[in-house]
Amino acid sequence: MESLIPFFHPRSVALIGVSTKTGLQAFNILEQVQAGGYRGRIYPVNPRGGTILGLPVYRTVSEIPETPDLAVISTPRTAVPDVVRECTAKGIKAIIIITQGFADADEWGKQMQQELLETVRDNGTRIVGPNTIGVVNLYENLNTSFIGFLRQKADTAMICQSGIFLLGAADFTAGIGLGVDIGNAADVSFTESLAYLGQQPQVKVINLHMEGIQDGRRFMEVARRVSRVKPVLCLKTGCSEAGARAASSHSGSLAGEDHVFSAAFKQCGIIRVRDVEEMRYLNKTFLTYSSMPGQRVAVVTISGGAGIMAVDACSACDLEVAQFSEKTRQKLAAVFPGWMEVNNPADIWPAGMARGYLDILELALDTILDDPGVDAVLVISPAYLDPEEDPRLDISPTINRMASRYPEKPLALWIFGGYRPELAARLEKENRVVVYPSPERAMASLAALYRYLHEVKSRTSLSPPVFSGIHGERIEAILETARQEGLKTINETALEILQAAGIPVLPSRVAQSAGDAVKIAGALGYPVVMKIVSPQISHKSDVGGVRVNLTDARAVEKAYSEMLASVSARAPHATIKGVLIQPYRPGGVEVLLGCKRDPSFGPVLVFGLGGIYTELFRDVSFAVAPINREEALDMIRETRSYRLLQGYRGQPPADIDALVECLLRLSQMVTRWPEIMEMDINPLLVGPQGAVAVDARITIG
Amino acid sequence: MESLIPFFHPRSVALIGVSTKTGLQAFNILEQVQAGGYRGRIYPVNPRGGTILGLPVYRTVSEIPETPDLAVISTPRTAVPDVVRECTAKGIKAIIIITQGFADADEWGKQMQQELLETVRDNGTRIVGPNTIGVVNLYENLNTSFIGFLRQKADTAMICQSGIFLLGAADFTAGIGLGVDIGNAADVSFTESLAYLGQQPQVKVINLHMEGIQDGRRFMEVARRVSRVKPVLCLKTGCSEAGARAASSHSGSLAGEDHVFSAAFKQCGIIRVRDVEEMRYLNKTFLTYSSMPGQRVAVVTISGGAGIMAVDACSACDLEVAQFSEKTRQKLAAVFPGWMEVNNPADIWPAGMARGYLDILELALDTILDDPGVDAVLVISPAYLDPEEDPRLDISPTINRMASRYPEKPLALWIFGGYRPELAARLEKENRVVVYPSPERAMASLAALYRYLHEVKSRTSLSPPVFSGIHGERIEAILETARQEGLKTINETALEILQAAGIPVLPSRVAQSAGDAVKIAGALGYPVVMKIVSPQISHKSDVGGVRVNLTDARAVEKAYSEMLASVSARAPHATIKGVLIQPYRPGGVEVLLGCKRDPSFGPVLVFGLGGIYTELFRDVSFAVAPINREEALDMIRETRSYRLLQGYRGQPPADIDALVECLLRLSQMVTRWPEIMEMDINPLLVGPQGAVAVDARITIG
Incomplete structure (x- = not known):
């Protein structure tokens, strides 16, 4: 990780392939580095020599009078391999390759990228890119972009696969402190960058823009550690099929299945954001608030209709609408008109009209924030009370006073009625409140804050158990x-x-004849189930290949011949390997347990409703193996079928402990034997006492 | 509807109860009306008389020298009944009651509201409110609000139950032309306002903010007609339980179930929006674009990473990623670097860097918009190409030129990198393009545009069929x-x-003894099903009250005694009225058909998966009765269980026509007999040939 330091804190930078053109549309890196106010030593390199923007230009890297900490290469792609060799010869340990046309392009580009890695392999030189705009460190006025952008400093960090996330930081992450565009990620990766930025004390929020990832499991380990210290947000793109195709040609990323990313992020405490608007407001939220004792939210509003919207939004993201204490009610009732009930949302408009808006706002906030049953407050106030129109209407002193008096409770704002960024900026200036563009945005942000503080940051992560007695x-x-x-x-x-x-399994034996079947059934004990065995038939019941609750020898004999007749009529080309006999166990819940291999994350477990509805309702959950007991329970609780297990419609509750143990043993097994590519246990029958696997299939590779 | 004209176009207005205070926090309506620039005659009324803001004040309404077109009352609530009587005596036909404290408040308020209605019942006077901020007509510089707000004119209309939607129109609906806050809607309603605004030719988009509605069915009729002429958007609030409670105290609204509103809106072509941000961008979209030939979208981007986000967003809202024609590919390939494949998204950055951004942008847009396989284009461009920094970088002439050359294809923009409202405003000035804050927002808006134009505006609505042969x-x-x-x-x-x-039903008879059961089974034909009959038992299978596939008399006899034993053990207090015998029909799909009464919309039909999973997966759809054939099909297609009916996992497809007929007959029945309060047909068995009701329950009232 120390090898990343020169990327972010170079005392000197060589700019190789710097353009001789300057000004508009010249995309001159030197010009941008100077404009940013970087105070280190800068060495432009260009075979033509001369002077650019007041600096002497070196014809080759070797001519530079010192070994620069960082080289930034923007030559045409054909020149890049030689330049990298010159840099390593000079002893440069950090290289950013801006140039496009490597793994993001054709076969030749892929080969050249491979070559670059071989050049640096043994000399400790690190590469960011190719196909990147490099790094940003606004604490030291450094950015290696060839485009000017709005340099809005904030204590956030960004790791991205596309320069747009550094250039757009003022929008997307409410500003930026440190950032790196890893581009094709030939060498420096997400994982390493995350570990590095996780340790930088100035950084309060880390953002990721991810198109794909190679070392998913190692990444999860690091993210698990970092997310406990500061929030990590991720905008994962390439989620759709078309998007994944585009991502593979953009950064050469191989995208695994989207729901696996969601599961992995959840397991390691990463907050997945859906778009740049959500990213922006979560960054503001985490930069501003660091405490929220519980999830009970109060709303102070000048509009009853807006209060209803806020309450809807509160419920939609599983926050609670706070109940005011008797004391709060009485204090508000004293200033509210007599006909008005005191409730949360507190509609302060009539009182404010009669007694002065600012006075009532302050009284209401002071009372409500002091209420021990309130954990956060949303204030809904109009933009037309704009201090620029009249300073006597400026709510910001009141808001700031209340926010500092109750620092442990987030005070959020929604300002409506003529969007005025200056007004929002003024309110947010002291970093005590966030102004949101809608009550929905405010509540969703508070919910994310609450969950981060109480579920991610404070979690104790237990190791996956290791069972003995595995043969x-x-x-x-x-x-x-x-x-x-x-x-x-x-x-x-x-x-x-x-x-x-x-994992407990139902005894089963394969019969080759009706007589055989009767013998086996007798040995297993009646009633029994019979299932056709054929490598070509995966959905047995669809071809009449399953018979249940056969209670005596005659029924077994009859079922045997009927089943063979039905199967050979409906699947004439299937090879019949016999008929499987198992004891019949009515009752219990049929679930599905399985595993598959993901290209980014390796073995992934799946749990869901079993039987014929599995595919129809997609009521399944995923987790990257190995999992601990809590993660196994989470997988179960995430599904709707959990209600079946809890004892649905008069059934006794199923033995969830036994199910959890099956999941944990499966997790241990697929982690230990990588040759198990896929597994389906369907159904696993979970009864009031114990769980038992009835049928399974394993794909090996 | 003519009675609404004086509300929106008064030539003279009486302001009754106008404050003598003016200036800040005086909330003086006269001051606001004057500030808005209203050019009609204004008559302030206040018992103190004198002069306010240069106008003589009348002590009573009767003193006014003419009969004003409109009266706006903002006296204390106790004075309102008398003032309304004075107004009607004066012959005033339109009254807005600003004052709060009626049905929105206590019992006394409710009574007073009732009284007001009785006062105007027989003289043709209409009331907007109480508890309203009145009307807005920015075409005539009229607004009756007591608060100043950003008067941004646009060809939109708003009907709301909370003043915030008029005051916030600059944010929520991108401006406003005509608007009315119906408040408690004591007299003038949603329905009437919608019919009126639907006929105003200036208005291009109609917005609704709805907390609840009384005359849901009449409203649907009007909305069905209006939505075919212009888009109608609705923000329905009070969706959550807590929100519904708050709504009932805010405007006295009785909110029905939220999913019924969704179904009703869909049926009558109303676009439901989730929040004010979505409302804003859909208004901009509909104000700007009026054509979109198909759903194939192209993306022109300066960032590959952003292009992927756009493609994800495109797929997420069921638009198609356009395939470029060979001609388009060749034209772009001629300017793209050789290593770069030409694809949609078209990443024009490398070409733009080499050959000038504006030239390449124009070439790419002209080529792609001309491609017959492209129906809309999203341009992703950076804010740092800001014309204020250098006019040579101004993309707006290019964008406007392209938008006017291809008026039938929406040209949408996402500008990132330092949010600059001035830049967006400049681009949007000519009303040819919309600048969106994210690619997700852009794609969702285009999807709504496409669906409105091709599914709502162009639909032919058939009448519900009327079946004969109903006894x-x-x-x-x-x-x-x-x-x-x-x-x-x-x-x-x-x-x-x-x-x-x-509706076909399975024959069934109730047996009172085992012998009886055997006799009935013999008459119906084996195999049979037996079900316990008891008014106290609704989930029969939960208490062992169902036995299937009984193939002979012995099995029936045995099942009878076993069932009685099981039921009396598990439901000891249930009255057993016998055992129902039906033929056993294996196969087919078990669905649920039902109906309930909604307080706003009357009879509502429900369709979904039958059997024990109904409640677990809530895989149900709703429609307000009566429905036509297309709506019946929509109900079925909306559910996941539709796949079961199509022939799931080797099963033959079910007879969907028969199912549709059952739904239509149910629709006709519940519309004709209002005493049917609730009905559950569960299951209705839909086989390859026909559907048959197996069990049903009807609640009457």
Whole structure:
């Protein structure tokens, strides 16, 4: 991580390939670095030599009279490999490659990028990019962009894969302190940048713009640590199919499935934002408020109609509408008109009209913020009470006074009626309040603040448990046999693998004849279930390949011949390998447990409703393995099917502990055996006492 | 509707109860009316007489030398009834009551409101309010607000229940032309105001802020007509439980269920917006664009990363990412660097850097807008190319030229990098483009535009069919019997009612003994289903009260005694009225059909997945009855369960026509018999050939 220091704090910078043109549309980096006010030493390099913007130009890197801390390369792409070699020869340890046309472009570009990495491999030189606009450190007036942009300083950091997030920081993150565009991320990665910026004490919020990630698991480890210290927000793009295609050609990113990113972010405490507007207001929120004792919000409004909107928004993001104490009610009732009930939202307009708006606003805020049943307040006030029109209407002294008197409770504002950025800026100047553009935005921001403080920052993260009694040799033997047989999918022996991993399975045996079936059924005990076994048939019930609740030998015999007849009629090309017999266990909830491999995050677990509705309702949740007990419970609670498990419509509650143990054992198994590419346990039957796997399939690779 | 004209176009206005105070915090309506520049005659009325703001003050209404077109009352609430009587005596036909404290307040207020209505009942005088800030007509510089606000004129109209939507119009609806705050809506209603504003030719977009509505069905009729001429947007508030409570005390509104509002709005072509930010940008969109041939969107961007965001947003709102024609590709390839593939999004940055940004922007837009495979274009451009910094960078001439050359294709902009309202205002000045704050906002707005133009504006609305062969006398006889017996719920004879309405039902008879059951089963034909009949048991399967697939007399006999034993053990206090026997029909999809009465909209139909998962997944859709065939199909298609009906996992497709007919017959029935308060057909079994009701319950009132 120390190797990133020269990128952010260079005492000297070589600008290689700097343009001789200056001014409009010249995109001259030197001009921008000077305009930013960077105070280190600058060495422009251009084979033509001469002088640019008052500085002598060096013809080659080797001519520079010292070894610069940082080199910024913006030559044409064909020249880049040689320039990088010159830089390493000179001993430069930090290189930013602005130039496009590498892994973001054609085959040749991909090869050249590979070459660059080989050049720096053994000499400790680090590369940011290619295809980047480099770094920003507004604390030291440094930015390596070739475009001028609004340099609005704030204690936020940005790690992005597109320069727009540095150039647009004034909009997207309410300003910026430190930032890096990792571009194609050939060398310096998200993970490393996050670890570095996580340790910079000035930075209060870290933002990510992510198109894809390579080392998802390592990234999660770092994010888990950093998010406990400061909020980490992520705008993940390339979520749609078309977007993923575009991302792969933009930064060469390989995007995994979007819901896996969501699950991974949740597990490591990253707050996922949907767009730049949300990003902007969450940054403002986290820069301004650092405490919110609970989730009970009060609304002080000059409009009853607006108060209703605020209450709707409050409920929509699972905050609570605060109940005022008797004391609060009495104090407000003393100034409200007699016909008006005192409630939250508190409509202060009639009182304000009669007794002066500012006085009533102050009285209401002081009373409500002091109420121990209130954790945050939203003030809804009109922009036409603009201090520029008349200073006697300036609410900012009142607001600031109240915000400093109650620093532990966020005081948020919605100003409506002629959007006036100057008014908002004036109110926000002292960094005590945020002015939001709608009550919905305000409530969603307060909800994110509350959840960060009380769920992410304060969480104690337990390690995944490690179960003993897993028969590794048995599992490996089955996997080995399958490999030797050239199988890609394990059907018949899948339950055996689960059993070896300590997951209870329903006894089952395959019959090759009706007589065989009767014998097996007798041994397992009636009633039984019968299921067709065929590598070509995955949805058995769709072809008449499942019969349940067979209570005697005659029923088994009859079902056997009927089933074979039905299956061969409806799936004439399927190879029938026999009929599986299992005890019939009515009742319990059928769930699905599974795993798949994600290109970014590796083994990912899935939990959901089992049976034929799995695909229809997509009532599933995901988590990157390995998971701990709390994460397993989260996976279950996230689904609607959780209600089935809790005891739905008169059924007894299911044994959730047993289900959690199955999930944890599955997690341990897929983490230990990477050759398990995919697994489906469907259904796992969860009854009042215990859970048992009924059917499973494993794909190996 | 003519009676509303004096509210919006008064030639003379009496301001009754006008304050003698003026200036800051005086909230003097006269002052505001004068400041707005109203050119009609103004008559201040105040018992103290004298002069205010240069105008003589009349002591009473009767002293006014003419009959004013409009009276605006802002006296204390106790004086209002007398003042209204004076106004009607004077012959005034339009009265706005600003004063609060009527149905929005205590019992006395409610009574006074009732009294006011009685005063005007027989003389043709109309009232807006009470509890309103009145009307706005910026075409004639009229507003009756007691607060100054940003008077930004635009061709939009607003009907609201809270003054904030008139005062905040510059933010919420991008300006305003005509508007009315109906307040408590004691007399002038949403419906009437909508019909009136729908006919005003200047108005291009109509906005509603709705807390609740009385005459929902009449409102829908009007909205259906108006929405075909101009877009109608609605911000419905009081959606949450807490919000509904607040709404009821704010404007005395009785809010029905939120999903019923959504269904009603959809049926009558109203676009529901979620917040004031969405409202603002949809207004801008509809004020600016009036054509969009299809849904294929192209993106012209200076940032690859931003292009990906735009593509994600495009997919998220079901627009298509346009495919460029070969001609377009070739024209762009001629200026793009060789390593860069030409794609949509078109990243024009490298070409713009090399050849001049404005030239490339113009070339790209001209080429892409000319492509017949493109229906709209989003341009992503940086704010730092700000004409104030250098006029040579001003993109607005290019943008305006392109927008006028291709008027049929919306040209939308996202400007990032230092939010500059002046820049956006300059670009938007000619009303040819909208500048959006994010690509998500831009795409969502284009999607709303497309849907309005192609789904709402162009729809042909067929009348609900009227089926013959409905045995009304039979239905009325059963309802009458139930009434005489004092029943609130009809269970046993519910299927008979359905049958009389022409909905196929499964034959069923109730057995009182095991022997009886065997006899009935024999008559119906095996296999059969048996279900317990008890007024106290609604979820029969939860208490062991359902047995299926009974194939012979022995099984029926055994099931009878087992069922009685199980039910009396698990529901010991239930009265058992016998056991219902029906033929067993395996296969088919179990759906739920139902109806309930909504306080605002009357009979509402519901469709969804039947069986035990109904409540768990809430996979249901709603529509206000009566519905036509297309609306019935929409109800079905809206649910996830539609996939089950289409033939899920190897099952044959269900008979959707038969299901539609059941829905339409149900619709006709509940519209004709208002005493049917609630109905549940669950399940209705929809097979490959036909649908049949298996069980039903009707609540009467």
